[in-house]
Amino acid sequence: MNLLSSKSNPENDSPTAHAIDGITIDCVIFGFNKESLEVLLVQHAGGESIGKWGLLGGYMKKEESADDAAQRIVSELTSLDNIYLEQLKAFTNPDRVPERRVVTIGYYTLVNREDYNIKASLSVIEAKWYKINTIPDLIFDHNEILKFSLMQLRNRVRQAPIGFNLLPDKFTLLQLMHLYEEILGIELDKSNFRRKILHMKLLVALDEKQQDVSHRAAKLYKFDADTYKKLTEKGVNFEF
């Protein structure tokens, strides 16, 4: 009756015939600078495509999960811990890497550039921020991974307040608005944005104002993660 036998659950099979050359992790690291969304790329050091830029990557070790591997790889470069990290998907095209069969699991992360800058000097890999619309030709399928991550970011940002991870702890409403404008590629109305975002009760107004600006100083706010958790069950709508 069961001609396919154990094929129905192949994780029990002997794997010899199916082994591949390895699994890597590649991370799209997003940052926000003034008014533009940027990505951290690293210099390709060895191998056949020397000199080209690519995403930060590394091998997944046998005894760690992909999430752990991604956290490790990112903190090796940036010294940042506990950053927002989310898996994109596995990229498995058989000829995505010449000669060998390497599957990569894509991740994207949102970092606060202010935190990053403090510790960037610890890094020993050549790394550089690129604006989202001036990305060069990258190694392997990294352009594809990047494109996918942008799509994912645009989707996720509408459903959860992940955008806050790109900003400093204290920010103005217009900074936040510019962030959304840049990520979503749309223009927003100042007045309507204020009303909507304040209505959500996710922001806490601080007793502080901007310093050293040549115009009226704006009030600073911080994101209230606790309130968010309480609201999150009902589903918050970040459509702008």
Added chain:
Amino acid sequence: MNLLSSKSNPENDSPTAHAIDGITIDCVIFGFNKESLEVLLVQHAGGESIGKWGLLGGYMKKEESADDAAQRIVSELTSLDNIYLEQLKAFTNPDRVPERRVVTIGYYTLVNREDYNIKASLSVIEAKWYKINTIPDLIFDHNEILKFSLMQLRNRVRQAPIGFNLLPDKFTLLQLMHLYEEILGIELDKSNFRRKILHMKLLVALDEKQQDVSHRAAKLYKFDADTYKKLTEKGVNFEF
């Protein structure tokens, strides 16, 4: 300067130290029956957990992509081609399978039960539909994969009309409404649902009615994929 050397792009490294035992594909196959959402599970035939149910799975071959592998594996069981299939993510917990290091790439698919039933007899694996809220204990981390796929389905169904893949070509508005009610776990107002869905112009009214029902026969509709493609750029909102 570049102490980490080629580590920055590990896909160029020798893979020997990192090789894992294999990559499998596991598919959550969703179907819709009368008023309930169901999942197709298969009997675990060999290995240590004999007799247990699990997701349909198979090895990814060295020369195929994960998408191709998933299509192949599903059509081997159901004889269905060209079904709606989407990658969930990679599941990589180091001890998700005892003894060996097997990473699986999860997929979910939406099938039309009417099509499926016709050809089900070709299958040689024990397979059975389970209602979404009566799922037994599954092998490995398959319960986790299933849970994740449900979450994903609920999210995706709000943003694109993928739900249609679960219905026959011709359906009534109330069938469609029940589908959304079941997937999202909410109650909908008949009148408001009609208005909203017809407003979208994604449905084409057919010159046909239900047959053999013991009440007023409802008009049949079909989904218009062309109109959807035209509308899809502006973003269609399937929030109910």
Added chain:
DNA sequence: CCAAAAGTGTTGTTGATACACCCATGT
């Protein structure tokens, strides 16, 4: 005083929600 950005108020329109009601058909 002017530029530039912060911040407030008003108004028309749209769309969601709730609910009442009529219609067609098989038993």
Added chain:
DNA sequence: ACATGGGTGTATCAACAACACTTTTGG
């Protein structure tokens, strides 16, 4: 005639878009 689901109409309310306006501050 009545049960069952199919299908229509309407009043109310909340959210959003557009846009005009006032306030604060540095140069």
